[in-house]
Amino acid sequence: MRNIVIGAAQMGPIQKAENRDAVVLRMVALLEQAHEAHCNLVVFPELALTTFFPRHYMEDQKEVDAWFEVEMPNASTQPLFDAAKRFSIALSFGYAELTPEGRHFNTSILTDNQANIIAKYRKVHLPGHTEYDPERDFQHLEKRYFEPGDLGFPVWQSQNAHMGMCICNDRRWPEVYRVMALQGAELIMLGYNTPATNSQQREFVVARASSEDDELLVHSCDMDQCNFGKATVFDFDRHRRIEHYGLITSQTGVVLEEQKR
Ligand code: CDT
Numbered sequence: 001m002r003n004i005v006i007g008a009a010q011m012g013p014i015q016k017a018e019n020r021d022a023v024v025l026r027m028v029a030l031l032e033q034a035h036e037a038h039c040n041l042v043v044f045p046e047l048a049l050t051t052f053f054p055r056h057y058m059e060d061q062k063e064v065d066a067w068f069e070v071e072m073p074n075a076s077t078q079p080l081f082d083a084a085k086r087f088s089i090a091l092s093f094g095y096a097e098l099t100p101e102g103r104h105f106n107t108s109i110l111t112d113n114q115a116n117i118i119a120k121y122r123k124v125h126l127p128g129h130t131e132y133d134p135e136r137d138f139q140h141l142e143k144r145y146f147e148p149g150d151l152g153f154p155v156w157q158s159q160n161a162h163m164g165m166c167i168c169n170d171r172r173w174p175e176v177y178r179v180m181a182l183q184g185a186e187l188i189m190l191g192y193n194t195p196a197t198n199s200q201q202r203e204f205v206v207a208r209a210s211s212e213d214d215e216l217l218v219h220s221c222d223m224d225q226c227n228f229g230k231a232t233v234f235d236f237d238r239h240r241r242i243e244h245y246g247l248i249t250s251q252t253g254v255v256l257e258e259q260k261r
Contacts, residue, residue, distance in 0.1 A: 002160050002223035004187070007039040007089075012213025014051045020076035023049050026211045027093070028083045035087040037218045040113065040159060042084075044093035046123075046168045046193040047106065049077065053096075054141045057132045064145055068098035072109065072117065085115035090159065092189040094167055096145075097122070106146045108165050108191060112158060119156045121165035122149025125173055155183035161223045168192035175248065181236075186226040 009030040014023055027044060034042045047053070053067040072095065073081045084091045090113045097107035106123035126148055128140030153176060155164045164180035164187075171190050180188055228234065 003220055004041055004159050004161060004223060005037070005039045005218065005220045006187075007034040007037060007042040008217040008219075009034070009042050009044045010213075010215045010217065011045055011048065012210030012215075016051045016053075016056070018051065020049050024076055024080050026214055027080050029211070030214055030216050031080070031083045031087060031089060031091075033216045034089055034218070037216065039089055039216075039218060041090040041092070041189075042216075043189045043191055044091070045191040046094040046108070047096060048093040048191065049095050052193045054128065054145055055138050057139050057141060064104075065098055067145075068096040068104060070098050070100075072097070073115075081111070081115040084111060084113075088113040091115070092165060092191065094191045094193075104146050105149055106142065106167060107149075108167055108189070110156065110158065110163065110165060110189065118158060119154070119163070119165065120151065121154070121167065122151050123167040123170060124149045124153070124176075125169045127169040153179045153183075155180050155185045162186045163189065165189045168194060178248075186223050187221070 007030070009027070011026065011030075027048065030044075031042060049069070050067050053064075058064050069077075077095075080091070080093075091111045092108060094106065094108040097105045099105070106126065108121050108123075109117050110119040112118050123142075123146065126142040126146055128142045128144075130141070130144045133139060153164060153166065155162050157163075162184040164183070164185040166176050166180075166188060167190065169192075170176045171192065177185075177188065
């Protein structure tokens with residue numbers, strides 16, 4: 001049996017003033033719980049190390065860049081990597097990545113159980129807008145601060161399973177799952193960061209710094225379930241009808257100018 005015990009590390013709100021060291025302490029506390037629960041893998045949210053800064057409009061690029069990591073691990077995240085290695089737990093978490101060439105991505109990584117980074121994904125589907133929108137109670141400026149990921153949707157072999165990653169808004173696109181499934185993905189790690197309603201956003205943005213809302217949900221996943229029925233009715237490789245799927249890959253229909261942006 002290929003069993004992976006997975007911890008979904010749901011984190012409460014992170015305030016603007018909360019620094020990375022404080023956030024990493026919260027993440028390490030969740031890792032300790034994961035160790036108690038015998039987790040093999042823990043998945044943290046999108047942009048896990050800071051507040052969700054695309055809510056805030058900034059013009060000064062220096063101010064923007066301060067939310068980004070220029071290397072990983074770094075001094076602030078090293079305690080997280082150390083704890084993961086000590087507990088032999090693989091990690092996946094999201095952060096804002098600034099490359100040596102000055103490119104900005106909304107990124108997530110995967111480590112092996114010795115805290116070595118073995119995989120990286122850069123968010124492809126960036127929601128929101130590029131300019132300040134006075135109509136909105138809360139901004140969503142991912143398109144301003146990031147460029148679309150340039151790594152596609154790769155799949156990696158780790159823990160005896162095929163694994164892929166995507167981030168938040170990517171989850172709304174069936175193409176994402178399909179592209180990874182066609183490469184044999186059995187497990188997709190997906191961190192997200194998205195308050196559901198305006199009033200929830202107001203509460204999170206304005207009022208609370210909530211390590212008390214941090215929570216670990218644990219499930220033991222039998223990866224062999226991915227092969228369920230493969231020999232018979234559910235052999236999707238065999239029963240596909242690609243001659244009928246053209247609409248998925250070709251751009252069709254009416255595309256309004258504003259949708260192209
Ligand atoms: N973080 C993220 O991708 N959130 C989006 C909501 C954006 S609202 C403009 C989501 O799809 O959940």
